Amino acid sequence: MNIHEYQGKQILKSFGVNVQEGIVADTPEQAVEAAKQLKIDYNSDWVVIKAQIHAGGRGKGGGVKLAKNLEEVKQRATDIIGMQLVTPQTGPEGKLVSKILVAQDVYYPGASETKEFYISVLLDRAKGRNIIMYSTEGGMDIEEVAEHTPHLIFKEEIDPKVGLQGFQARKVAFNLGVSGNAFKEMVKFVTALYKAYEATDSSMFEINPVLKTSDDKVIAVDAKVNLDENALFRHPDYAAMRDVTEEDPMEVEASASNLNFVNLDGNVGCMVNGAGLAMATMDIIKLAGGEPANFLDVGGTANAQTVKAAFNIILKDPNVKAILINIFGGIVRCDRVAQGVIDAYKEIGNIPVPIICRLQGTNAEEAKKLIDESGLQVYSAIALKEAADLVTKVLAEQA
Ligand code: GDP
Ligand code: MN
Numbered sequence: 437m438n439i440h441e442y443q444g445k446q447i448l449k450s451f452g453v454n455v456q457e458g459i460v461a462d463t464p465e466q467a468v469e470a471a472k473q474l475k476i477d478y479n480s481d482w483v484v485i486k487a488q489i490h491a492g493g494r495g496k497g498g499g500v501k502l503a504k505n506l507e508e509v510k511q512r513a514t515d516i517i518g519m520q521l522v523t524p525q526t527g528p529e530g531k532l533v534s535k536i537l538v539a540q541d542v543y544y545p546g547a548s549e550t551k552e553f554y555i556s557v558l559l560d561r562a563k564g565r566n567i568i569m570y571s572t573e574g575g576m577d578i579e580e581v582a583e584h585t586p587h588l589i590f591k592e593e594i595d596p597k598v599g600l601q602g603f604q605a606r607k608v609a610f611n612l613g614v615s616g617n618a619f620k621e622m623v624k625f626v627t628a629l630y631k632a633y634e635a636t637d638s639s640m641f642e643i644n645p646v647l648k649t650s651d652d653k654v655i656a657v658d659a660k661v662n663l664d665e666n667a668l669f670r671h672p673d674y675a676a677m678r679d680v681t682e683e684d685p686m687e688v689e690a691s692a693s694n695l696n697f698v699n700l701d702g703n704v705g706c707m708v709n710g711a712g713l714a715m716a717t718m719d720i721i722k723l724a725g726g727e728p729a730n731f732l733d734v735g736g737t738a739n740a741q742t743v744k745a746a747f748n749i750i751l752k753d754p755n756v757k758a759i760l761i762n763i764f765g766g767i768v769r770c771d772r773v774a775q776g777v778i779d780a781y782k783e784i785g786n787i788p789v790p791i792i793c794r795l796q797g798t799n800a801e802e803a804k805k806l807i808d809e810s811g812l813q814v815y816s817a818i819a820l821k822e823a824a825d826l827v828t829k830v831l832a833e834q835a
Contacts, residue, residue: 444659451632467513470538490682493523522687546650556642574645621654637667662666675676693745702727705750740776765797774803794823
C-alpha cells in the first residue's frame with residue numbers, strides 16, 4: 437500500500453529519522469496557518485509547498501514550489517490545490533491534488549554546500565534479502581543515473597540473521613563521501629531508516645533526496661513509503677493511512693469484496709478462480725485475438741455472491757466487449773458456480789455483453805446443462821479451446 441509523503445515522514449520521524457518538518461493542508465488558508473506555525477524567519481528562510489499525490493516526479497511536474505512570504509504561500513497553495521498534476525509517473529491524465537505539504541525550505545545557505553543523496557531500502561527478491569541501495573547522485577534524475585551510470589548506485593545487502601551492522605551503516609556514509617559531523621549524522625540516519633523499514637513491515641522506503649544541509653544535518657526531504665499490505669493487520673494505525681481516492685476505484689471496490697483484481701486496458705473481462713489459472717486465462721484471451729480487460733481471481737470459494745460482485749466490477753469497465761468465466765471445480769462444485777452465474781445474471785438484469793462460461797472439474801457436465809438450459813446469453817464450454825474459440829467468435833461478431 438502506498439501512502440503520501442507527509443504520512444511517510446510521520447512514520448520516519450517516529451523512528452528517529454530526521455525529516456524536513458512540515459504540516460499538511462487542504463486549503464490555501466490552512467496553508468497560511470501552517471506556514472505561521474512553522475515560524476519561518478522570512479529574512480533568511482523560505483517555505484516549500486509540495487503537492488501530495490501517490491506519484492513521484494512532482495518537482496518536474498510543477499508540484500513543488502517555493503514561497504518567500506505568507507502572500508506567496510497563499511498564492512502557491514491556491515495554484516497547486518485542485519490542479520491536475522502531470523508528472524512522468526502519473527500518465528498524461530495526471531492526478532488531482534487535494535492536499536499539500538507546507539514545509540520548511542531546507543536548502544538554506546551556510547558554512548558548507550548542500551548535497552542531495554539517494555537512499556532506499558527494499559527487498560531484493562533474487563537474493564532473498566533486504567538491501568540498502570544508495571547513490572551520491574540523488575535528486576530528481578535517479579532514473580537517468582540508473583540507466584546511464586549504474587556504477588554510481590551502490591548496494592548493501594543485509595543479513596537477516598544479524599540485521600544491519602554498524603560497519604555497514606558506516607560504509608554507506610563513507611561511500612557517500614560525507615565527513616565530520618555529517619558522517620555521524622548519516623550513520624544515524626541510515627541506522628534509523630533501516631530500523632523503521634523492518635519495524636513497519638514495509639516493502640520499500642525510498643528517500644530521494646536525502647539532504648545534507650549546509651550545517652551538516654542529514655534529513656529526508658522526500659519519502660516514498662510502500663507498506664506490505666499482507667502485514668497491515670499488525671499496524672491498524674498505518675492501515676488507516678490508506679487514501680482510496682488515490683487508487684483505481686474498480687480495484688478499491690474489488691478489495692472490499694475480497695477479490696484479487698487488477699484493472700487492465702483490454703476488451704475481454706475475465707473471472708477466474710486461482711491466480712495461476714487467471715494468468716493462463718489472460719494468455720488464452722490474447723491467443724483468441726482479444727486483450728484482457730482485467731486480472732480477477734475470485735478465490736477458492738466462488739458462490740453467487742462473489743460471482744455477482746465480480747460481474748458488477750467487470751461491467752463498470754466500458755471497454756469490456758465479452759466476459760470469460762474460467763472456473764476450475766476442485767474444492768467448489770461446477771454446478772454451484774453455474775447456479776451462481778445464473779442467479780447473479782438474473783439479479784443484475786440486462787448484461788449487455790456476451791458471457792463465455794467455461795467450467796471444468798467436479799460436476800462440469802451438470803454445470804454446462806444448467807447454463808445451456810438457463811435461456812440467458814451465456815455460452816458454455818468445457819474445453820479451454822472451445823472457450824477460446826467462443827471468445828474469438830463473439831469478438832468477431834461485434835467488430
Ligand atoms: P518528487 O519530485 O516528487 O520526487 O518530489 P521531491 O520531494 O523529491 O522534491 C523535488 C525537488 O524539489 C527536490 O529534488 C528538491 O530539489 C526540491 N525541493 C524539495 N524540497 C525543497 C526545499 O525545501 N527547498 C528547495 N529549495 N528545494 C526543495
Ligand atoms: Mn523525490
